[in-house]
Amino acid sequence: MSETQQVPRRDEIPVAYTWDLTTVYADDASWEQDIAAIERMLADVATMQGRVAQSAASLLEALRLRDQVSMRLWQAYVYANRRFDSDTGDPAGQALAERAGSLVAKVGAALAFIDPEILAAPETQVRAWLRENADLAVYEYALDQLMRQREHVRSAEVEGILAQFSDVTRAPGEIFEVLTNADLSFPAIEDEQGRTVQLSHGRYLRFLRSPDRRVRRDTFHGYYSAFQGIRNTLGASLAAQVRTHVVQAGIRGYASALEAALAPNDIPVAVYHTLVATVNANLARLQRYFRLRRQTLGLDELRVYDLYAPLVPEADVAVPYAEAQRLTRGAFEPLGAEYVAAIEQSFTSRWIDVYENAGKRSGAYSDGAYTTAPFMLLNYQDRLNDAFTLAHELGHAMHSYFTRKTQPYVYGDYTIFVAEVASTLNEALLTDYLLRTRDDPVLRRYLIVEQLEEIRTTLFRQTMFAEFELDIHRRAEAGEPLTTELFSTIYRDLVARYHVGEVTLDDAIALEWARIPHFYYNFYVYQYATGLSAALALHRRIVNEGTPAIERYLRFLRSGSSRPSIELLRDAGVDMLTPAPIQAAMDHFDALLDELEALGSG
Numbered sequence: 001m002s003e004t005q006q007v008p009r010r011d012e013i014p015v016a017y018t019w020d021l022t023t024v025y026a027d028d029a030s031w032e033q034d035i036a037a038i039e040r041m042l043a044d045v046a047t048m049q050g051r052v053a054q055s056a057a058s059l060l061e062a063l064r065l066r067d068q069v070s071m072r073l074w075q076a077y078v079y080a081n082r083r084f085d086s087d088t089g090d091p092a093g094q095a096l097a098e099r100a101g102s103l104v105a106k107v108g109a110a111l112a113f114i115d116p117e118i119l120a121a122p123e124t125q126v127r128a129w130l131r132e133n134a135d136l137a138v139y140e141y142a143l144d145q146l147m148r149q150r151e152h153v154r155s156a157e158v159e160g161i162l163a164q165f166s167d168v169t170r171a172p173g174e175i176f177e178v179l180t181n182a183d184l185s186f187p188a189i190e191d192e193q194g195r196t197v198q199l200s201h202g203r204y205l206r207f208l209r210s211p212d213r214r215v216r217r218d219t220f221h222g223y224y225s226a227f228q229g230i231r232n233t234l235g236a237s238l239a240a241q242v243r244t245h246v247v248q249a250g251i252r253g254y255a256s257a258l259e260a261a262l263a264p265n266d267i268p269v270a271v272y273h274t275l276v277a278t279v280n281a282n283l284a285r286l287q288r289y290f291r292l293r294r295q296t297l298g299l300d301e302l303r304v305y306d307l308y309a310p311l312v313p314e315a316d317v318a319v320p321y322a323e324a325q326r327l328t329r330g331a332f333e334p335l336g337a338e339y340v341a342a343i344e345q346s347f348t349s350r351w352i353d354v355y356e357n358a359g360k361r362s363g364a365y366s367d368g369a370y371t372t373a374p375f376m377l378l379n380y381q382d383r384l385n386d387a388f389t390l391a392h393e394l395g396h397a398m399h400s401y402f403t404r405k406t407q408p409y410v411y412g413d414y415t416i417f418v419a420e421v422a423s424t425l426n427e428a429l430l431t432d433y434l435l436r437t438r439d440d441p442v443l444r445r446y447l448i449v450e451q452l453e454e455i456r457t458t459l460f461r462q463t464m465f466a467e468f469e470l471d472i473h474r475r476a477e478a479g480e481p482l483t484t485e486l487f488s489t490i491y492r493d494l495v496a497r498y499h500v501g502e503v504t505l506d507d508a509i510a511l512e513w514a515r516i517p518h519f520y521y522n523f524y525v526y527q528y529a530t531g532l533s534a535a536l537a538l539h540r541r542i543v544n545e546g547t548p549a550i551e552r553y554l555r556f557l558r559s560g561s562s563r564p565s566i567e568l569l570r571d572a573g574v575d576m577l578t579p580a581p582i583q584a585a586m587d588h589f590d591a592l593l594d595e596l597e598a599l600g601s602g
Helices: 028-046 056-086 091-111 114-120 123-132 134-148 156-169 171-183 201-208 213-228 231-251 257-265 269-280 283-297 321-331 337-348 384-406 421-437 441-477 484-498 507-515 526-545 547-558 565-572 580-599
Strands: 188-190 196-198 365-367 375-377
Touching (some): 028 056, 056 123, 091 156, 114 134, 123 134, 188 213, 201 213, 213 231, 231 441, 257 441, 321 337, 337 384, 384 547, 421 526, 421 547, 441 484, 484 507
């Protein structure tokens, strides 16, 4: 038997395929200098306490100073966390990330008096200052948002204490990240050729997509066997995170943790409940897909580890990273020269950390600060699916790039409600491009399956996650103890309801909650589902209308958080206050099933 294929070390990855953090700081010493500068700026912040709301000039001074400190802080934070994510086992990176996290808490505490002092002034006075000083105009929408949250902002003293405690409340998520990325050891399995291969986060989905059912089964059980030994620790960390959300919501006077998570971004809780209700009303369509999957695979029963098996194995070909770059360049050409130029810059300026290495954070993301590149993390495995992941993360990056190029710092980010729209639309454009440029019936079947899988894993699966998240928060709000056993019971029951009658469940699936980092993000996951629905609606408009829809979409990308997310999406062409976009996505899912059945399996 051949030697086990180990995940490469960080220093074995060619530099061209790693992100260039020297564009943020030349080295760790330069980072240290900026940390010291931030500390000095906090002295200037302290001089503002008690006089923020004295006049239009003092209000402007406080807001500008907060922007300057925050801008510098997040630049330092991005550098430290990209260092950490590159190799979570590296003590130097761990130390930088730990210090950056503590500094975020310290700065938050130092700035905490500003909003309460503004809110202590009558709203009529704030409005008068806006009319008096033209330089305050840029902050008008931000001040509107603050005054709308008046009843949920506490005194300067309480806000300062809450900010200090953020240094503690981030601990559950950090424990999860270190435990599952740096400390977790996975077993080895035999791949399709009989070679011994060590499992990893990055290889898990790759082997679940294997056409060899034995490899899929061994991967599934081997992967979850690693979590069995730390399940109680992960249960305790998730319980602590949920209780943190509940306590914070109560302190701020919200009716629930869900409301506390959604209200600051002007998202009615009805949007969340509408999503869950609409998806549940369409679960029969998901069962239809599972039946078709089982029949196409020729299986007597469909197991959980069969859900990612390729239905069109012939199309599951290798796609080297260079080919993925070429495909995305072509796919995004309809969005215009400026968009394509920004894509090229991401490739040539090393915004992307491409390949997996030992200790590297799992999964994929795009994350940067106002003053940095919108860095992207991949764990590229040379599959067509990885090309779609590249397209997805480029969507996030371009949203950040165009927002920060257009908006002032105060609106230089976008809310998490719209965070998945640009990424998912990019995937739809890549699908269009492949269908348009490849005359291959096998590929067409493959891409139909990929679209079905996108809706299954994003709209159905993420909504299932959203139900889990809502349930465990409600139980915490009711004073019910949160235990590993409870999490597993709730999760298994949900999986059973979504897969009822069509998928035979393995016991290990009850532990899937333990590996999902997004459960630490405070009601984040539902936005994958709403984002997909919005993206599919915008994509249909781009295809049907052409230039006018593209121009509206690019305006959306440039808008950042300058207006409520619901309004930005509505102006781009989709109204998420209604169930219509979600139901349209469900109807699209059914139409894809019809097409797949018409094409047949061969």
